[in-house]
Amino acid sequence: MGLLIDGEWHDTWYDTKASGGRFVRQSSAFRRQVRASIPAQTPETSDELPFEPGRYHLYVSYACPWAHRTLIVRELKRLTEVVSVSAVHWLMGEQGWVFTPELPDHVEGVSRLYQLYQLSDARYTGRVTVPVLWDKQERRVVNNESSEIIRMLNSEFSGDPSVDIYPEHLRKEIDEVNAWVYPQVNNGVYRAGFATTQEAYEEAVTELFEALDRLEELTASGSYLVGGQLTEADVRLFTTLVRFDAVYVGHFKCNLRRLVDYPNLWAYTRRILALPGVAQTVRLSHIKNHYYQSHPTINPSRVVPRGPLIDFGVPLGG
Numbered sequence: 001m002g003l004l005i006d007g008e009w010h011d012t013w014y015d016t017k018a019s020g021g022r023f024v025r026q027s028s029a030f031r032r033q034v035r036a037s038i039p040a041q042t043p044e045t046s047d048e049l050p051f052e053p054g055r056y057h058l059y060v061s062y063a064c065p066w067a068h069r070t071l072i073v074r075e076l077k078r079l080t081e082v083v084s085v086s087a088v089h090w091l092m093g094e095q096g097w098v099f100t101p102e103l104p105d106h107v108e109g110v111s112r113l114y115q116l117y118q119l120s121d122a123r124y125t126g127r128v129t130v131p132v133l134w135d136k137q138e139r140r141v142v143n144n145e146s147s148e149i150i151r152m153l154n155s156e157f158s159g160d161p162s163v164d165i166y167p168e169h170l171r172k173e174i175d176e177v178n179a180w181v182y183p184q185v186n187n188g189v190y191r192a193g194f195a196t197t198q199e200a201y202e203e204a205v206t207e208l209f210e211a212l213d214r215l216e217e218l219t220a221s222g223s224y225l226v227g228g229q230l231t232e233a234d235v236r237l238f239t240t241l242v243r244f245d246a247v248y249v250g251h252f253k254c255n256l257r258r259l260v261d262y263p264n265l266w267a268y269t270r271r272i273l274a275l276p277g278v279a280q281t282v283r284l285s286h287i288k289n290h291y292y293q294s295h296p297t298i299n300p301s302r303v304v305p306r307g308p309l310i311d312f313g314v315p316l317g318g
């Protein structure tokens with residue numbers, strides 16, 4: 001794993017020294033927006049780009065919970081013919097995320113994800129993350145922030161109008177849920193797993209399980225988190241929950257309880273898994289191999305556990 005500094009690749013692990021052993025996630029650098037309402041001809045310097053079918057491509061990892069959000073919304077909005085996808089190999093090693101002959105880059109044909117960032121900005125400094133929304137026409141990254149990509153897929157692409165995961169009347173409530181689920185759960189598992197002091201770990205794991213207890217109550221009705229309908233708050237929570245017992249309990253030491261010990265949250269996870277198109281986006285082989293083999297500071301032997309045996313109730317994507 002590494003990062004680009006002034007456009008050059010450096011193989012460097014996260015530095016937690018300056019933050020008391022705490023993992024601090026960098027904010028995403030590319031934040032341009034695709035808009036349905038703007039004219040096809042926009043200047044190259046514009047921060048807004050027109051929607052055109054087939055113009056945009058997604059780069060994802062099946063292992064990554066942030067990229068997973070985009071794959072789910074692409075399915076739910078029935079955009080599979082409109083937005084193409086390339087997935088990186090599950091191992092994030094010395095060259096970061098890479099493409100292989102089995103998992104190629106279908107657009108630019110590069111072998112490393114960082115080459116796409118270099119193509120976009122030859123002097124880029126920062127981490128090289130998935131997901132990436134790529135503009136095939138201008139050959140550059142549009143946006144590498146999953147929370148923004150899913151909103152664009154929801155409302156700016158020509159997806160199924162009967163599905164709206166960020167409806168106007170629920171936005172305030174959705175934002176409120178995201179505001180604590182993100183730090184305590186989505187990023188919370190990483191804060192626990194990448195912590196390098198006992199104090200930083202305990203802080204993260206305590207907040208994580210406080211949030212899970214709260215979510216267990218919120219899902220007691222057997223419904224979704226906000227407004228009795230599936231929204232982006234559910235998509236965002238789901239991608240962490242579906243990985244929980246397979247990797248976060250063991251590899252990230254989030255082990256006060258397992259997901260299966262929370263009856264409501266476990267039922268909620270399986271309910272979302274049963275929605276059309278969702279189960280095929282979940283690839284446990286990528287998830288387990290990635291986490292256990294890509295973080296040698298946490299698991300130096302790179303041995304991947306066989307278990308746990310989990311019955312998700314539906315066949316997964318691999």
Ligand SMILES: N[C@@H](CCC(=O)N[C@@H](CS)C(=O)NCC(=O)O)C(=O)O
Nearest residue numbers: 064065066127128129130144145146
């Ligand atoms: N804020 C970003 C986070 C994406 C992210 O951190 N992705 C991870 C994979 S799960 C990654 O690519 N990490 C590579 C690195 O940090 O060097 C988003 O939500 O899109």
